[in-house]
Amino acid sequence: MLNSIRLGKALRAALVAAVLPMGAQAQTWPTQTVRFVVPTPAGSSVDIVARLVAEKLGGMLGQTVIVDNKGGAGGTIGADAVAKARDGHTFLLAYNGPITVAPSMFSKLPYDPQRDFAPVILAVTQPNVLAVRTDLKVNSVKELVALAKNRPGKIDYASVGNGSLSHLAMELLKMKSDTFLLHIPFNGGPAASLALGRGDVQVLFAALSNVQPLLRDGKVKLLAVSNAKRSAALPELPTIAEQGYPGFDATTWNGFLAPAATPKEVVLQLNKAIGKILETPEVKQKLLAGGAEVAGGSPEQFAALLKSETAAWTAVIARSGIKPD
Template sequence: MKRFTRLAITISLCAASMTVFAQQYPSKPVKLVIPFPPAGATDVLGRALGQKLSESLGQAVVIENRPGAGSTIGAEQVASAPADGYTLLLASGSICISANLYKKLPFDPAKSFAPVSLVGHVPHMLVANPTVPANSVKELIALAKSKPGEMNVASQGNGTLSHMELELFKLAAGVELTHVPYKGSSNAMTDLLAGNVSMLFDSVTSSLPLVRKGQLKALGVVSPKRLTFAPDIPTITEAGVPGFDAANWFALLAPAGTPKEIVQVLNTHVARALESAELRQRLAAQGAVLESSTPVALAILIRDDLDRWAKVVKQAGIKLE
């Protein structure tokens, strides 16, 4: 009986000390790891968020870029960091793709992290060279079915989101398209503008200005609903491929085991930061749609994305070493 009493006291003391710790958090600078190079969409979003979080938390948020291996290097760093709330990851949906493409990853997106909050989306869109004789998704599907395998579609590289969106589109629309992988968005875009490839799934940040100049044509956006800053472009779902969903999301994650009290503190401050009109206006220019969530909702999103890409990888027979 005394043993159980001592155990109960120990648990109570631990809970009390953790509550005090959470109340004192943060008492030093917080590191935000961005697993992509500087100046990209993720970096711009992370630095803007970091600035607002710093103001809200009352502590510096230090940005550290750790690019490489499709974001897995930065993700591994955070997964193995102390679970004290002082090392965070600005993750993207690419970690769910990597988990299904590579046999040996040093982390599990669903188990190695404590979800904090969704941060937002930077939607992709399907754009085509103006010479392609199709002005809608339905016309594109009909064209592709009339010449199976003859249309070349670029991607930003094997295993990237633009590649997976292409594979999902092929499966959902029932068409044969030839995948042409490039090393990065700029190379793919150069060949698309030159007419060497027909289409590309790319972020609205880089594609929309070219659409507005008439250098590309937009066939549909990869988003649950039309974008407020481009309401004339239909979603791919309403344009002819029901259920097409491949959101390019970004979220804040902490190492697994981070105390729930600290996760809640961070969640509250992220939601507060995303309410900033100045932040929303600044990131809208980058094509970002800001949106916070509960930790539970983010955990569900991660599991759903893992399942979605697992099915696509299996059905498309994608294999990467």
């Protein structure tokens, strides 16, 4: 008898949820654990942002917020998992790779970045820093280019993954400087930085947070930032554009995306909550220490960025001939 009563209540709740308008359902959100899928390994710069936000967001929402790392395949594994999520509580903290780069890199994706996601908020932007081993006798981008020209194919550079911004930034520099460096991809920033520290490679474009331990240990030196303008975290470090390659810009961003079917009210609720977290002095300082600058803004502004950047990287990928494998 008791089981029948419980079953009846559960059935009535399900029927009510089915007939309620989406907006009414959104007013009760969240009703279970919120999951942030991060399409990179633990310890990456994206992971750091996700955990900073998750730590604060749980208290604001009154629900547990967890971070779930699903790296691999240029971030497309994690992105696909969120695109197909139907629980209303799973979201993606994305970066350029699986959203604005993958459509041109892969002939067939299991998801459509424009169709299957609803932009929530652009969380941070951060430059890739151009790091080289301390024993490499160069102290500027021009000197690195000159060395690469004198030793074609003898200088190895790492990336945090094939098709990542780390990869594309160097390919863009190679195109602009007419040089050749040998690409060796790794699975994520920590692995690529470890290879640089060991001396397996000589050069790496990566988020500042990934190379900071090497910088402290004196194993690497920084030549430039990849942004169009200098970074607030490293104001003394010149851009690549300043060093003879005007127009160079390879800015990494991290932003939250929801499955496309997510109610607009939930998207706006998350936008407001995450935006508030990002603006707290404590979080801003921690992010800046790792080289990331808070962005924020509306879902519509984030959507416009995704559209324009997809077009820009499509041109670079087409010209360089980059393939997924």
